[in-house]
Amino acid sequence: MRAALAVTGASLRRVGRDRRALFFLVVLPIVVIVIVGATVRGFSTVRVGVVDLGAGRAGRSLTVAMQRAGNLDVRRYPSLDAATTAVARGEVSTAVVLPRGMSSAIRSGRAVTVAVMADRANSTQQAAAAAVASVVAEEGALVQAASFSSSQGLGSYEQDLARATTLQRRAAQVGVVTRIVDSNAQTLPQGFGYSAPTMLVLFVFLNAVASGAVIVETRRMGLYERMAAAPVRQSAIVVGETFAYFTVALGQALLIVLVGAMVFGVSWGDPLAASVLVVLWALVAAGAGVLSGTLFRTPEQAGAIGPPVGIVLGMLGGCMWPLSIVSGFMRQVGHLTPQAWAVDGWTDLMSRNGTLVSVGPELAVLAGFAAGLILLSTVRLRRVLA
């Protein structure tokens, strides 16, 4: 046991020394999370048109507030006609009409009607209306008496009014940042909620496989032979080395979870289930990493072949794009990779409020992958040491 820990300690110390390894472990994943998070956020932005019919100061501040809201892309239109056409063409999902004299009306305590125009055919109108409503709600003090109505094509005025009011009430509780919690969502949340878990899955695995080079190097330098000359069981060396890979993978995963939660506001779902998922994923990565260390002849091979393999598995497994958008066949192929099960697990935890029970199947499959990979890598490493 002590010998195994000595092996783990030496390996970890070496990782700590390696600037390049630290770059790949820490800096790169976070940079990619930011880039991918920003890109995917772009797709989810709702385009909103604004028509200011002379609303004054209150209108301007509402417009600024909407512009500031991260998920709204605000475009101004000079007239009601222009905005109507834009909605009809789908240039914007929604148009907000700020009525003439809004400022003074608010000041004198009269009710103000802010019209939200939307096209029935536009599927994002709900989100758009909700987003606008939430901005309006933030400006609550200013637009206390605001109500919503629809000006065109959405059934009776009463229905629209009712919906608008519900939206408004909900908006008062929901912050500006959208978090879609839908009981049958097939994809991860947007923004960092998408990039953080997928990049965790991608990088922890990829990094482990690439660092198989360390085992190849250790072998070539004759260190395993030297260890074997000591009164140490082979199994201690295998356990020690595997534990080092596990520790690095777990450390990297925890770092991504922490930075995701604290810096990017990612909500990882049920803490217990998320912890189990992280640990299982670190075990899968450790098994794959040690295995890669026994498959290559030179460290260069491991360094050159490991990352592409990790990336291809990541693509197949839904780290780059959701598997819900690919064909059924590719989805099945994807589920031959552990990545797909891990991403499914995160989707359940983060988009559907999943629990240990509901992610049970994913966790079970991942445990199977982990056991299989570690068993295989142990057999292989023992052969290398002999």
Place this chain on the structure above:
Amino acid sequence: MNVRAPPADPEGLRAAATGHVLSCTGLTKSFGRRRAVDLVGLHVDAGQIYGLLGPNGAGKTTTIKMVCGLLDPDEGTVAVAGRDIRDLAVRALIGYVPQEVALYPDLTARENLAFLGRLYRLRGRVLGERVDEVLEVTGLSDRARERVEAFSGGMRRRLNIAAGLLHHPRLLVLDEPTVGVDPQSRHAILERVRSLGAGGMAVLYTTHYMEEADRVCDRVGILDHGRLIAEGTKRELVARLGEKDRIDLVASGDMEALAAACRSVPDVATAAAVDGRVNVVAGDGRRVLPALLEAAERSGAAVHSVEVVEADLESVFLHLTGTALRE
């Protein structure tokens, strides 16, 4: 197990009584069809330095790996202090210094030693003391906190040896420890090995440098093509040659033809070409010299200088194998 002194087991004591720290019998190992080691048997006693001498590919490293339990022999046995090498605990009695430097380049000297010491079950204060001790012994104390990758080749070799001494082994096994080392470091290493032997350690030392075996070893085994073709003290081995001298001709031209010409001279036992030299073993050096030079001239080679030296291990090897060792 007690880390301060070797275990005082009854078997070990018995072995110590007979004097054999290491005893190998009938060691044989083949790789595919090639027999790398063929029925090698040898003993090393406490305080004795045993030199295993042989050219490249003779089977030195293969023998050493079997001695250290890193390679299972096809046949034969290895016992250290009377206990079979397959017993894991026996390895704590052996200090193995591999032929290639086996250290983590990105860790410091001290970190490398501390790691290897832990594998030999040293820890805490004792570990720290031992690390300091072997650094001192190998003259690396002032470089202890530097990474091994910043070390010169000679310093790495010294550290490689230091790692083998951490746990105060009863048997120290060194596989060509001086390859690629400058004369000064080499001298230091040889002196160190000698003093370890004088301190009571049993040492198994392989080399293909004759003069090293000459200088440090109490007993020499000559290995060629996996076979131990001669064994004894240096004096015994040289005496086997009878009254013979070695003559070294430094020459240029067709060296093989020159060697053949030398062999045709009466009273010449053997002659072999190495690099720019032909080494000759003959009955009475001074007497055969004229005939040798005449034969050389007939062969067409140009002889630049001639040296007659007393028979040494080089001559023994030449005599036994008909080929010269490098150097």
